[in-house]
Amino acid sequence: MKKKTWIWVCVLVVLVALFALIYHFAKPKAQAGSKAITLTVVDDAGDEKVYNLKTDEEYLYDALKPVIDKGDLTIDAEESAYGLYIKGVNGLTADYDKDGAYWAIYVNGEYGQFGIESQPVADGDAYKLVYEKY
């Protein structure tokens, strides 16, 4: 039984390594070089503000920094164990505890799987920051 248990420990270790490899090869890769992207901010009234950007950055938050620095876009975010958590955009704060509101990230029309700082940027991508309520 002891031997069998240790075999299962080895199985766990091998599977952990396999999962890490799958992630390494299957995760969306950041694209180097110049990229043209759009960001649309949709507020609580459904009003949209569109930003057309050119960037050499590889991740969304870094790509947005020049616009943020210019003051055309404000993102109020805080560090969490899961990465940057967006609390407010352009002065509009989403308070989930109060009314179930949150800022959602959409990538090319699909619900984003990554946080704003870990979302890889690709040429032609269309991102949306949408104020939503649960």
Added chain:
Amino acid sequence: MKEETSKFSVRDLALYGLLIAIMEVSKHALDFLPNVELISLLVILYTLHLGKRTLFLTLGFTLLEIFYWGPHTWVIMYLYVWPFLVFLTLQMKKHRDEKYDFLQFAVLSGLFGLFFGAMCSLVYLVIGGPRTALSWWVAGIPYDLIHAGANFVICLILFRPLDKLMGKVKWR
């Protein structure tokens, strides 16, 4: 006249309420750490001592989570992942090795944590199709790795003392 007997005594209900409360409190206490939780260990221990009745505890825990967070998609996941851990524990109980049980159940808990995202992605397979499920699973792999490591270590350290403690309780 035959007296009607309930499957659950008042004592059972009070005890199960307490066990569910322990699950809920432990979850909130560790909420600040992504995918580090005691629920897997508790479900394994509850199953070893209470058997199939643990299914009621997992259901009670899921209902409490719905009351607290609202009916999100992960509630559907909770409805099958925790009962699946109960099933796996019951299977492993048949092959329990008293000397190395802490290692056996640590491996089970680790594997459960590792495949947690894959199991949960089944909901997205139904909602959004294979591509959505796959991208959701891949994006969450780093968290599954943390989940596996944390589950393994937590079970390795806490299984024996908690199992011994629970062995002293008269459950029925």
